[in-house]
Amino acid sequence: MSAVGAAAVLVLVAEVVLGLQEWQYEGRAAGVRERGCDPVVEREGVLLVFQLGMWPREVMSAPLSRARAIAYDANADESRYLLDPQRREQYARSFLAKSQQLYGIRGATLDTYDDGLSTSWRAYETDHHDLRFTGEFRRELDNITFPGERAAAERTVDTYAAYQRDDRKIRALLAAGKEREAVEFCMDWKPGTSNAHFGAWMAALDKVTDINRAHITSSVRDGRSAVSDLLPWTGGLLLAAMALTALGLRPRLAEFR
Known part of the structure; x- marks a missing residue:
């Protein structure tokens, strides 16, 4: 397999991992919606915050x-x-x-x-x-x-x-x-x-x-833990994909020198 092909595989794997993260977010959010509440997902900060009653300090149904x-x-x-x-x-x-x-x-x-x-x-x-x-x-x-x-x-x-x-x-x-x-x-x-x-x-x-x-606080804590566990793998896969892409393109770029 070429370096570009390997990079494509790694990108695909990274997308799967990110998809799992999104699935976890949506699963937890759906559970909170059933309680009549409003879940807020802040993806950029990789935080999962549930808005229940008095947000953000008070968490209640x-x-x-x-x-x-x-x-x-x-x-x-x-x-x-x-x-x-x-x-x-x-x-x-x-x-x-x-x-x-x-x-x-x-x-x-x-x-x-x-x-x-x-x-x-x-x-x-x-x-x-x-x-x-x-x-x-x-x-x-x-x-x-x-x-x-x-x-x-x-x-x-x-x-x-x-x-x-x-x-x-x-x-x-x-x-x-x-x-x-x-x-x-x-x-x-x-x-x-x-x-x-x-x-x-x-x-x-x-x-x-x-x-x-108590249970919602526990769910938030578990969600943050799950995100923390997945992020290093996702970041590592994306960096590896970038490196392999650059390595695969190097011979082609050399032809234009």
Whole structure:
């Protein structure tokens, strides 16, 4: 085989190696897209960076990030409901709308929401394919990927259900003329109060986020390691191809001297 032919073979091999790199990038990126996130591949710097939630330092699943933001907003609506009598109906509607964003139950009102949640959740626990609800919790349960993630996500819904029951207790106390008791139950952080259950819900949500973050961080680290291993071989093959090309062309160039 001539030097030029050998160089062509080396170039072909280098292209195969680069193709494998691209395949690894795309494979990892596709996995992240399924999580509802946006992967960013920077080829020139040979870096693989995943944009999840708060980029670049915070790495989390976008549905979980949205769920957390909606949760805090709903909790604020609940407090406003107590503190602003003139706008209670407005805040009640807003709280229900955010609840539907998190765990959507078709046609539910605040009076029927708990029963709908309980019925649909029991159906899911019996059959994980029986998903009668929508929203961010449904999005997360549709995209279970990592070991331990399903159990953590289910725990999040359980704690959310407890928080929702507390909301109905607050409204019942207020309707019964027990405004002070309603405010104390809503605002206090003692065990068994609404805020305590809200904190347990957020802790459960953080657990799911931590599972996602740990596995995605590991994937990024593995991707960088794979790229680091392949780059020296790719660079060496290309340099060898250049050298062999120059060697093969040397006799032809000598004819023009």
